[in-house]
Amino acid sequence: MKKTHDLRPELIPRVAERLKALADETRLRMLLRLGQGPCRVTHLAEELGIAQASASKHLAVLRQAGLVAVDRRGTEAIYRIHDPSIFELCDIVCGGVRRHLQEQLAVLGEDSQASASTGATARKGKR
Numbered sequence: 001m002k003k004t005h006d007l008r009p010e011l012i013p014r015v016a017e018r019l020k021a022l023a024d025e026t027r028l029r030m031l032l033r034l035g036q037g038p039c040r041v042t043h044l045a046e047e048l049g050i051a052q053a054s055a056s057k058h059l060a061v062l063r064q065a066g067l068v069a070v071d072r073r074g075t076e077a078i079y080r081i082h083d084p085s086i087f088e089l090c091d092i093v094c095g096g097v098r099r100h101l102q103e104q105l106a107v108l109g110e111d112s113q114a115s116a117s118t119g120a121t122a123r124k125g126k127r
Contacts, residue, residue, distance in 0.1 A: 021065035026050060027058050028090075034068060035087060038080040 007015065021027060029048055033039060039047075045055035059079055062068040069082035 018065045018067070021061050021067060022086075022089075024058065024061075026054075027062055030055070030058055030062065031067065031081070031086060031090075034079055034081050035084075038071070038078050041077050041079065044079065 022031075026048065030044060033044060033047060041055050041059065042052055044059075045052040048055065050058075056077075059068060059070070063070060063079075063082075067081070067083050067086050068079050071078045071080065
């Protein structure tokens with residue numbers, strides 16, 4: 001039986017916003033790093049090898065989507081994961097990516113085996 005999803009039409013824009021926030025390699029790396037524990041913007045930028053201004057912009061997108069939260073201590077901004085369920089979604093997507101890659105590799109393996117046997121047959125015929 002196929003599972004039904006509770007995606008009400010009024011939630012679609014918010015779901016799209018959250019998925020868009022995830023559609024960036026830097027933001028995914030940020031989430032993975034923040035999954036290890038809270039981090040200051042300066043350290044996060046340094047660890048990821050990006051400018052602090054760029055890190056702040058990416059974090060704003062993640063915060064707007066409800067994925068991270070910020071705690072302010074004086075002039076410091078310390079970011080943390082706000083919605084840990086995001087890692088469940090990442091696990092699901094990563095599993096799908098792995099399956100897709102395995103399927104592609106299997107097809108490539110079949111194609112290269114077919115090419116190899118076709119080439120061997122052609123070489124035998126030339127003798």
